[in-house]
Amino acid sequence: MSVWVDRNTKLLVQGITGREGRFHTVNCKNYGTNVVAGVTPGKGGQDVEGIPVFNTVAGAVKETGANAAMVFVPPPFCADAILESIDAGLALIVAITEGIPVMDMLKVKNYLKNSQSRLIGPNCPGIITPGQCKIGIQPGHIHSPGHVGIVSRSGTLTYEAVHQIQQFGMGQSTVIGIGGDPVNGTSFIDCLSAFQADPETRAIIMVGEIGGSAEEEAADFVKNHVTKPVIGFIAGLTAPPGRRMGHAGAIISGSSGTASGKIDAMRQAGITVVENLGEMGAIAKKAFASVL
Amino acid sequence: MKIHEFQAKELFRKAGVPVPRGGAAVSVEEAERVAAELGTFPVVVKAQIHAGGRGKGGGVKLAANAGEVKQLASSILGMTLVTHQTGPEGRLVKKLLVEEGLPIEKELYLSVLPDRGAAKIVFMASQAGGMDIEEVAAKTPEKLIKVFIDPLIGMKGYHANELAFGLNLEGDQVKRFTAMALKLYRLCVDLDCSLVEINPLILTKDGRVIALDAKINFDDNALYRHKDILEYRDFDEEDPFEVEASKYELNYIRMPGGNIGNMVNGAGLAMATMDVISQAGGAPANFLDVGGGASAEQVENGFRIILSDPSVKGVLINIFGGILRCDRLANGVVEAAKKVGIKVPVVIRMEGTNVEEGRKILDESGLNLITAKDVSDAAQKIAAIVKA
Numbered sequence: 001m002s003v004w005v006d007r008n009t010k011l012l013v014q015g016i017t018g019r020e021g022r023f024h025t026v027n028c029k030n031y032g033t034n035v036v037a038g039v040t041p042g043k044g045g046q047d048v049e050g051i052p053v054f055n056t057v058a059g060a061v062k063e064t065g066a067n068a069a070m071v072f073v074p075p076p077f078c079a080d081a082i083l084e085s086i087d088a089g090l091a092l093i094v095a096i097t098e099g100i101p102v103m104d105m106l107k108v109k110n111y112l113k114n115s116q117s118r119l120i121g122p123n124c125p126g127i128i129t130p131g132q133c134k135i136g137i138q139p140g141h142i143h144s145p146g147h148v149g150i151v152s153r154s155g156t157l158t159y160e161a162v163h164q165i166q167q168f169g170m171g172q173s174t175v176i177g178i179g180g181d182p183v184n185g186t187s188f189i190d191c192l193s194a195f196q197a198d199p200e201t202r203a204i205i206m207v208g209e210i211g212g213s214a215e216e217e218a219a220d221f222v223k224n225h226v227t228k229p230v231i232g233f234i235a236g237l238t239a240p241p242g243r244r245m246g247h248a249g250a251i252i253s254g255s256s257g258t259a260s261g262k263i264d265a266m267r268q269a270g271i272t273v274v275e276n277l278g279e280m281g282a283i284a285k286k287a288f289a290s291v292l
Numbered sequence: 293m294k295i296h297e298f299q300a301k302e303l304f305r306k307a308g309v310p311v312p313r314g315g316a317a318v319s320v321e322e323a324e325r326v327a328a329e330l331g332t333f334p335v336v337v338k339a340q341i342h343a344g345g346r347g348k349g350g351g352v353k354l355a356a357n358a359g360e361v362k363q364l365a366s367s368i369l370g371m372t373l374v375t376h377q378t379g380p381e382g383r384l385v386k387k388l389l390v391e392e393g394l395p396i397e398k399e400l401y402l403s404v405l406p407d408r409g410a411a412k413i414v415f416m417a418s419q420a421g422g423m424d425i426e427e428v429a430a431k432t433p434e435k436l437i438k439v440f441i442d443p444l445i446g447m448k449g450y451h452a453n454e455l456a457f458g459l460n461l462e463g464d465q466v467k468r469f470t471a472m473a474l475k476l477y478r479l480c481v482d483l484d485c486s487l488v489e490i491n492p493l494i495l496t497k498d499g500r501v502i503a504l505d506a507k508i509n510f511d512d513n514a515l516y517r518h519k520d521i522l523e524y525r526d527f528d529e530e531d532p533f534e535v536e537a538s539k540y541e542l543n544y545i546r547m548p549g550g551n552i553g554n555m556v557n558g559a560g561l562a563m564a565t566m567d568v569i570s571q572a573g574g575a576p577a578n579f580l581d582v583g584g585g586a587s588a589e590q591v592e593n594g595f596r597i598i599l600s601d602p603s604v605k606g607v608l609i610n611i612f613g614g615i616l617r618c619d620r621l622a623n624g625v626v627e628a629a630k631k632v633g634i635k636v637p638v639v640i641r642m643e644g645t646n647v648e649e650g651r652k653i654l655d656e657s658g659l660n661l662i663t664a665k666d667v668s669d670a671a672q673k674i675a676a677i678v679k680a
Contacts, residue, residue, distance in 0.1 A: 142644065183408055214409070239579070250560075275571070278669070
């Protein structure tokens with residue numbers, strides 16, 4: 001067991017013929033992910049490193065039985081690409097692309113509600129079940145199979161978390177980057193709920209940042225529904241209000257979305273808070289000792 | 293992206309949202325001319341800066357005659373306006389908006405924006421016009437009306453009615469308000485706004501509904517499809533270091549009062565690095581995310597911009613090498629350091645792919661680069677050096 005991706009995942013890549021798409025597709029394939037198809041309109045019939053390219057997602061699904069998509073399509077066309085995969089009935093869509101307009105994502109998010117698909121991202125590093133399947137741009141080799149589930153809004157901060165727990169001998173069940181945009185497909189709560197249900201996951205790390213109220217809602221969920229130990233980290237204690245801190249979603253509006261507010265909410269929910277990033281591994285070791 | 297009130301009102305006019313008659317001015321003479329063209333008194337002289345609280349700061353004044361227009365325009369133009377949003381350093385006023393004064397019967401609040409949590413477009417309205425909406429939400433949440441709109445369906449008449457009747461409007465006011473609200477919704481969606489705010493929206497004694505103030509922020513991710521909006525960008529309102537960084541598509545934000553420059557790959561890690569610097573007793577001088585897949589060129593430009601800030605007394609570089617390998621990054625840093633020249637201490641923390649090769653390149657570069665074993669160690673080292 002694991003969360004959402006495993007050995008049975010059959011991946012297609014939208015935007016496979018672009019520079020980034022091609023590079024990361026090869027990395028995923030080398031990691032062991034079963035990449036069955038690529039999609040680039042107008043380039044059907046070609047292949048990328050032996051992976052057949054199709055004009056449409058529906059065509060690729062029909063021919064290859066793909067059940068997941070990784071999206072590298074540029075921002076102006078990305079919402080379109082995600083909608084195409086939703087209509088083709090793919091169970092999982094992982095959108096790596098950064099820079100999709102919010103208005104486009106609002107439509108995608110509302111369309112998703114009446115579909116069978118789960119969207120992870122956009123503006124995210126992807127999802128990985130170490131040793132089984134990697135969908136995204138993460139460095140696969142820093143991970144190892146284990147029992148800690150990680151969910152995060154940030155890319156390199158996720159790698160930092162993986163690296164630090166590796167130093168203390170802890171592997172990961174599944175690591176999910178939900179992305180730094182204000183409107184995304186999969187929430188902290190979706191991931192926490194999946195980790196709680198997953199027998200491979202025995203402990204959880206949640207990495208949040210300023211902006212919005214997803215961490216506060218997630219903390220509330222942990223309090224009421226999660227029995228596994230959870231540690232949390234929030235980036236942006238020193239971030240000035242009203243400024244977009246790199247991620248489109250990382251902005252303090254007035255007095256809402258602050259790091260201290262999120263940290264308070266996590267503490268109140270019984271989550272062990274990592275205050276200093278450098279101590280994450282050591283704190284995880286101690287907090288997870290009883291279950292690992 | 294932010295724009296000025298007079299620019300927002302231009303967009304309102306185009307969209308058919310009623311605003312007072314008036315025009316912008318960059319000199320006293322222009323202000324006098326705009327007032328003369330209005331042909332009525334009193335007129336309002338309003339400082340144009342990208343910050344709220346202008347009235348309280350003394351940047352909005354009423355002129356009863358031409359003489360007062362001249363006097364007010366000359367005192368407001370060139371003043372350093374300090375409001376709760378500008379910080380103590382304030383903002384130099386270079387532009388004015390001169391408008392007709394209107395007979396106000398009632399002031400309301402109205403805004404429309406994408407709600408990230410609900411994934412809908414939300415209208416917020418209140419009868420407490422002129423008040424800060426956060427204050428209304430905190431003190432009298434029952435007075436705040438919220439109407440959520442599914443972006444796949446769009447705004448319908450009943451949404452507008454909910455707002456109008458919620459605000460206790462009557463008679464013709466309802467018709468005028470709902471027509472305006474529907475136009476405002478279209479404007480927000482069509483122009484990819486992240487906020488459209490009217491505070492106050494006024495009801496005049498003769499029954500009109502008019503946007504007395506106007507604030508629009510835009511989604512930066514959508515500016516590629518609004519070239520005309522990009523024309524509204526005012527570089528005078530931005531930090532010159534940030535303007536320079538934006539030329540290289542670097543995510544850079546200057547932190548006034550800080551003295552430790554820092555360069556990090558990835559936004560979350562960059563924020564966390566600023567926090568760690570602060571926890572070690574230092575003060576970060578900036579936020580700089582060179583990107584998860586930073587190139588040597590990005591690293592060089594970032595380095596140059598950080599070092600050009602005279603308040604920077606030391607630099608922390610924190611890189612987690614993923615797909616982008618540490619050895620390549622180390623080469624980028626060394627090249628940049630040689631080209632730019634480093635006059636302040638630099639601490640580097642590097643982790644991830646090919647980290648040993650990366651460290652070796654740094655050690656053998658002949659440059660005075662201090663290496664750190666982890667992120668806490670790096671922050672403590674740079675904070676201690678800068679303090680000493």
